[in-house]
Amino acid sequence: MTRVVDARGxxxxxxxxxxxxxxxxxxxxxxxxxxxxxLPWPLFRVLDRDGYKYEYQIRDDGVVEIGITAP
Amino acid sequence: xSTMGHALGYDAAPAFTTPARFFVTAPLxxxxxxxxxxxxxxxxxxxxxxxxxxxxHLITVGFMLMIMVGALFQILPVVAGAVLPAAxxxxxxxHASLTAGAAALVWGLAAMQPDVLLAAAWLLGFGFTLFFVVxxxxxxxxxxxxxxxxxxxxxxxxxxxxxxxxLLLAMVLxxxxxxxxxxxxxxxVGWAWxxxxxxxxxxxxxxxxxxxxxxxxxxxxxxxxxxxxACTALVLWSVAVLADxxxxxxxxxxxxxxxxxxxxxxxxxxxxxxxKSTADSTIRAFQLGMASLMAGLVCVLIAHYHDxxxxxxxxxxxxxxxxxxxxxxxxxxxxxPFLAWLHLNQAGLKAPNMKKLQPDAPIRKQLRSHxxxxxxxxxxxxxxxxxxxxAAGILVLVEFAWLFKNMIxxxxxxxxxRDA
Numbered sequence: 001m002t003r004v005v006d007a008r009g010x011x012x013x014x015x016x017x018x019x020x021x022x023x024x025x026x027x028x029x030x031x032x033x034x035x036x037x038x039l040p041w042p043l044f045r046v047l048d049r050d051g052y053k054y055e056y057q058i059r060d061d062g063v064v065e066i067g068i069t070a071p
Numbered sequence: 072x073s074t075m076g077h078a079l080g081y082d083a084a085p086a087f088t089t090p091a092r093f094f095v096t097a098p099l100x101x102x103x104x105x106x107x108x109x110x111x112x113x114x115x116x117x118x119x120x121x122x123x124x125x126x127x128h129l130i131t132v133g134f135m136l137m138i139m140v141g142a143l144f145q146i147l148p149v150v151a152g153a154v155l156p157a158a159x160x161x162x163x164x165x166h167a168s169l170t171a172g173a174a175a176l177v178w179g180l181a182a183m184q185p186d187v188l189l190a191a192a193w194l195l196g197f198g199f200t201l202f203f204v205v206x207x208x209x210x211x212x213x214x215x216x217x218x219x220x221x222x223x224x225x226x227x228x229x230x231x232x233x234x235x236x237x238l239l240l241a242m243v244l245x246x247x248x249x250x251x252x253x254x255x256x257x258x259x260v261g262w263a264w265x266x267x268x269x270x271x272x273x274x275x276x277x278x279x280x281x282x283x284x285x286x287x288x289x290x291x292x293x294x295x296x297x298x299x300x301a302c303t304a305l306v307l308w309s310v311a312v313l314a315d316x317x318x319x320x321x322x323x324x325x326x327x328x329x330x331x332x333x334x335x336x337x338x339x340x341x342x343x344x345x346x347k348s349t350a351d352s353t354i355r356a357f358q359l360g361m362a363s364l365m366a367g368l369v370c371v372l373i374a375h376y377h378d379x380x381x382x383x384x385x386x387x388x389x390x391x392x393x394x395x396x397x398x399x400x401x402x403x404x405x406x407x408p409f410l411a412w413l414h415l416n417q418a419g420l421k422a423p424n425m426k427k428l429q430p431d432a433p434i435r436k437q438l439r440s441h442x443x444x445x446x447x448x449x450x451x452x453x454x455x456x457x458x459x460x461x462a463a464g465i466l467v468l469v470e471f472a473w474l475f476k477n478m479i480x481x482x483x484x485x486x487x488x489r490d491a
Contacts (some may be wrong), residue, residue: 009346011285012409013425016416037281037288041152042413049417062288 006035008063016043019068023052026070034066085144085158087414091482092166093141094407098475100133100173101396105468107181112460115452118383125181130391131263132195133173134471136230138399139271140165140202143223145410150278151220153209161205168198185245192241199234203227222274222298229266229302233259257312265327266305268395270298273334275402283405284354286341293337301330324375328368335361352434356401359442363393381453388448392467400441400474404434407478411485420489428484429477437473444470 005022007015019034026032039056043066047054051071058064107114107126114122144162147153155161172194179188210224236259242248243255281288288294308323339361342354350358367389374382408429415422422428444466451459 009285011283011347013412013416016413020416038150038278039152042149042417044152046417 002031002033002067004033004035008035008037015040019043020046023047023068023070026068028070030070032068032070034068036064036066037062039064040066085148085155085162087411087482087485089159089162090141090145090410091407091478092162093137093144093169094403094478095475095482096166096170097134097137097141098471098478100129100137100177101471101474102468103133103177104129105464105466105471108464108467109461110464112457112464115384115460116455117380118387121181121183123384125177127387127391128173128176128180130396131268132169132176135268135391135395135399136199137169137173138403139268140169140199142275142402142406143202143206145406146275147206147209147213147223149410149413150275151210151213151223153206153213153220155205155209158205161201165198165202168194168201172196172198179241188241189245192238196234196238199230203231219274219277219294222270222277222294225298225302226267226271226274229262229270229305233263233267236262254312258309261305261308261312261327264390265301265331269331269334270301272395272398273297273301276334276338279402279405280338280341280357283409284342284357285346286344289337289341293333297330297334301327304330321375325372328372331368332365335364352431352438353401353405356397356404356438356441359445360394360397360401363389363397363445367394385449385452388445388452392448393445397441397445400438403474403478404429404438407481411481411488415485415488418489420491423484423488428488429481433473433477433480437470437477440466440470440473 003022005018007018010018015036019032019040022032022034039058044054047068053069053071054066056064056066104126107122107129111122114120114126117123118127141162144155144158147155148158172191175187175191175194178184179186179191206227207224210220210227213220236255239248239250240252240255240259243250243252277289277294280286304323304326308320308327311317311319311323339358342350342357345354347354367386370382370386370389374386408425411428412422412425444463447459447463447466451463
């Protein structure tokens with residue numbers, strides 16, 4: 001089952017910290033879904049740097065849903 | 072539809088020092104503004120005195136534009152996903168030309184030195200154009216998936232127009248260029264205040280208010296149409312000013328004021344619905360800013376019907392010092408420690424708690440000094456008392472010196488954490 005981190009409605013840097021903690025627990029190939037209120041470009045940079053695969057979509061209600069897969 | 076993640080150029084992200092140099096320089100122009108009031112209290116007799124023009128530009132260019140440009144070097148990558156080419160080198164050049172340009176502008180206006188004024192206009196024009204080109208390259212490459220990047224583009228275009236009008240004004244004053252001075256002046260003020268500063272403030276608010284103040288998002292209708300509406304109204308207003316159709320001009324001024332009021336009221340309403348248990352200093356600074364903007368707009372409206380010189384000056388004080396400076400300071404206290412934290416984290420270092428990078432107590436005290444300085448200005452301006460204006464000058468000086476000290480404090484905490 002995919003783990004979901006709902007980081008909406010939290011003051012920065014809490015969403016970033018939550019996601020970093022969650023991805024640290026992922027094993028290679030495991031998947032994580034993150035829900036946020038906006039596109040997290042700084043997080044994307046760290047995911048790029050550390051070799052994580054990710055994709056995102058902006059839902060009709062404005063929620064940003066990000067799927068992250070560990071390298 | 073989902074979008075695959077793509078490399079954003081992590082290494083191209085600007086260093087923390089890139090915006091920091093702007094944040095440290097800007098308060099020094101505020102300190103000089105306080106000194107101006109202290110040394111020459113009669114400069115507030117009219118908004119057209121050389122001293123009043125110099126004072127206005129110390130705040131609008133030296134403080135506001137400096138911080139806005141510095142912040143954009145970081146906001147564009149963080150909020151809009153835009154990667155600015157050669158950001159660190161470009162920032163050094165832009166910072167140097169904006170600093171020299173702002174200083175020359177103030178000197179040229181205060182001493183009415185045409186050549187210095189012209190040099191200032193070219194320096195500012197060069198610095199801003201360089202920034203504009205780099206920001207445009209970054210923004211045009213960035214995905215326009217949310218309202219903020221689009222509105223940031225609009226704000227940059229409006230700033231560009233305001234600076235071009237400023238350049239023309241300098242040519243009229245320094246070289247006797249045959250253009251109507253008062254018309255140019257009106258257009259310059261309109262495009263700089265509502266066009267550049269206003270749209271930039273709104274576009275930043277769309278993100279910063281819900282993000283840091285934990286409010287619901289701005290209504291779709293506002294984020295989708297406000298900035299485009301303001302730009303359209305500004306274009307129509309400019310046509311009315313150029314064609315000298317005073318009835319249409321007044322109608323469009325009212326429309327622009329209504330748009331500004333819509334932004335302030337929406338922001339205040341959202342803040343009332345903040346999920347934060349207690350209103351922090353930033354929310355208070357925003358509330359002061361919004362209330363001052365509203366009061367300033369009323370003064371501008373009265374100034375349209377009433378000839379007394381006090382109304383435009385009071386309007387200027389309330390909009391610039393009360394409105395923009397309050398909100399900018401409030402945003403700085405959220406953005407700067409967050410950026411310091413983010414940079415430490417992205418560098419793989421252990422970042423201390425944000426409260427350690429920027430403790431609450433100095434923020435509260437500095438913002439209180441800002442509030443006292445604003446109150447003193449609001450009392451001093453209509454009183455016409457040189458003693459009160461001097462006292463307000465000292466308070467303005469203290470307020471900005473304190474902001475400078477707090478900015479240095481975050482940078483020092485960042486360096487300590489980085490080198491630990």
